[in-house]
Structures are given as C-alpha cells and as structure tokens.
Amino acid sequence: MPQPTAERSPQTFTLFGLEFSTLSEQDIATEVASTLRTPAQGVGQIITPNIQHISLMRHNPALRQACQHAALLTCDGFPLYYYAKWRGKPTHGRVTGRGIVAELVAQPARLTHHRIFMVLDSARTVDIARDWAARHGLAEQLDCAVPAMGFDKRPAEMQALAEQIARHGTTLLLMGVGAPRSEIFVDQYRASLPPCWALCIGQGLLIALGCVPKPPRLVEYFNIEWLWRIILEPRRMVGRYACSAVGFMLAVFKDLLHHG
Template identity: 30%
Template sequence: MEFTICGARIAVNVPTWAALQARVTERLAQRQGFALATINLDHLVKLRGSAAFRRAYLAQDFVVADGNPIVWMSRLARRPVQLIPGSDAILPLARIAADLGVGIALVGSTEQALAGARSFLEREIRDLHVVCTIAPPMGFDPEGPQATELFERLNASGAGLCFLALSAPKQEILAAAGRRGAPTIGFACIGAGLDFFAGTQNRAPLWARRYALEWLWRAATSPRRLAPRYARCLAILPGQILKAALLRFRSSQV
C-alpha cells in the first residue's frame, strides 16, 4: 500500500506480522539499526503539513499499518496489509531482543511511566534487560543538541533496540536522526504504548479494538484533545478511499 503526499511516496513496506518479526530479528542479530514507523490517518494529516515529517518518513526502514482505515484501504487497492499497532508491537519485538540477548532502551513519556513500563516488561519477558530509560524534557528538539546527547547515552548503554514514545511527528523525526546518530540501534515508534504498560494511560477495552472502535472510545474519553484530530482524519478519508480505488483500477489494467 502506497501514499503520495506532496510528492513524497510513502509505502507500507512491511505488510504482515511475520515479515516484521523476520526483519527485526535479522537486523538485531546482525547488530544493524533500523527505524520503524506505524502509519495511520493522523500521520497522513500531519504529513501534508510538515516537510520535516515527510523527510523523516522517507528515512524509515520499515513502515507498518497502524489503523484499520489503512488496512481497509489496502484491501480496496488489492494490496492487503495486516494491522500492526505500535502498542501491540512492543512485546513481540522485546521478546525478539530478549531471545538474542539484545538490551533495550525506553525513551519518552515521564520517568515515572518509564519506570512502570520497565518493571512490567522485565516481569513479562524472561531474560529481558532494559539498559536505559530516558524521559526527554519539555520542548525537546529531536534534531537539536539534546538529541545528540540522547544518542550518546543510548550508544554508551549498549542498547540494540529502542522504543520511542514521544508521539508523532517527534518520535519519527528522532528515529530518522537515530539512523545517523546511533546506527547500530533499532528505533521503534510506539506512541503511548509504554504508558499503557505503566498504567499512566488507559487503552481502549478489547471489545472496542475488536470492532475497530478504539478511535471512538478515545474520542469519548478525551473529546477536547482528540475530537479535532479525528475530525481532520475523517475529512481526508474520502479522498484517500478514492485514491485506493484508483490503485485497484490501475492494478486491474495491468
């Protein structure tokens, strides 16, 4: 599945869970870094308005589908991909790191949330070692001197996998910069996933996720913050559906 935004062609290039696990295993086993982004409608909105975000997405090694609308459009375009939310990817990727003896780092949120997430992960996954936790300060610039210092700390820690919980577009920009500043580390952008583990944020219940209603549950629980975001997402949806239909038509002509 591919999206063209302001001339930038951004593709979901890891279509399945199996493909994601295989590629991450290969990179971590060889101590090669990577940047992983999880695209959704909110990202498509932000990509339209930010050249820095577009550049960061083009620098990602792996892009997966985080959002049912992306999955549905991929099926419409006859280029199907699986749903791989960033929050759901944390445990599988952390288990791969533990199996390979690769230390992990947690970046984002607050010190309290990171401590809670660390405790959860180390209880949940045998032989997992969280070697570094960093909660960047308010106003953190993912391309500035503070980012350079952050990469120095990560490199010194020996981490091979880093989960970034800074929200978009900051985490994707930091992951792209990490390909230069910490090239042996894999950066996975996972949004609020660490806060869910720590209990500092509540994720939508399983029934809401099962019926693709997580967005509605989140909007109802935080309407002032999220209702405008989802309104912008809904505004671009008809155009994106049309583009997916055109991809389907073009495929049928080949």
C-alpha cells in the same frame, strides 16, 4: 543469541507514494527480537502510520522523509488499512505499533540479548518500565529517558538524547513520545544513533506497559479505538481526530488523482 540481520526486501505495496510492508505484527516482532542491526545497516526505523501521519505529511516534509527512509512501514490506522484494501493492495490486516510492541513485551525472554532504550513521557512511566525489566531479568539491559516538553524543537537536547542512546549501546530503541516527534528525531539523528531497531510506537508502548488502559475487545473488533481514546481524553483527541480525518481524506483524493 540474536544474529546480525541481513537486509532483505519483504513484499511491499505503494500507497501515498510510500512503500508499505506486508509483514504481520508477529513477523515484525520476531524479526526485531531475533536479529541485530549491523554497523553497515545502521538504524532500522519502524513506523506504523495512521490517519494522523498521512494528514501531517501533507505539510510536514520531515515526517514524510522519515517515512521514506524507514526500514518498515505498516498500515496501522483502520481507515488506512481499508483504503489499501479497497485499492487492491496485498495487505493482510492492520499492523499496529501497539500489536508489535505487545508481542515483544509479552515474551521478554526473547529480548535478553538486546540493549533496550525507552524514550518515555514521565518519571512514573520510567518506574513502571524498570519494574517490568526487573521482573524479567532485563534490568541491566534497560535504560530510559524522559525528554522535556518541546525537546524536538531544540537541537542540542535532541543531540544529547541521541548520544545517551548511543552510550547505552542500544540495539532496540522504543520511542513512546508520540508522532511526529519520534519519527523525525530518529530519522534526523540516525547518524548519531547506534545500529538498532527503532520502533516509533507512541502510546502503544504505554499500553503494553500497563500505563494506559487497553481498549476492550469489542472496541478492537469493531475498529473504534479512536472512539475509545476520545472517551479517555476528550479535550485532547476530538480536535486532533477531526483535523486528521479531513487531512486524510484530502490525501486520499490526491493519491487517487495522481496514481489512479
């Protein structure tokens, strides 16, 4: 049975004024699967920033605050990882939300003592998640919700979602509705949420459940997942990546200017 987790301070490094963890995907998945948060610890939010996060934080104080309050931050996007490596930070590789959740979903026996709640994008995804849980003896432990589009702009709906998560007795919260909605929701409503691990992993959860195609190995090897996503969703992703790339470069310039 998972044991209550004691707060610890894994090695971190500072980038963009934030503290990033050096734990691997396997380390984080093991920590999440094998430990329970205590009431005193509350929500342990895990955020895996990519260039979109860094770009948005320039004008989104709520997202920056969420990252500052997170229990763990990791370098997900490859430009972020390479920038950290270039700066001489003690990072040992990319640590992606997709990788962390894949580790968890691939070994469901480790989750039998968790109460799992998934916030998902559609009823179809809920069906897939419930089928996965049923096949692995986790049906009783799982509950799901599909918030309406724009729920993050309506406080009453966010409060209702937080209360639903709390009623389930959630110890493992998987947020699959994308950035920055997931990160901001968990941070702003942590007082209404139960003690739990909260993974803000967006599309990573959909890939782990088989709702979205996994990138081919060559795509992963050459770190061109961004190109893979553009191929899958060109209209939605081209503009997003262009804006994020510009915002990320501006954030890098500011980081170098202020921190040398």
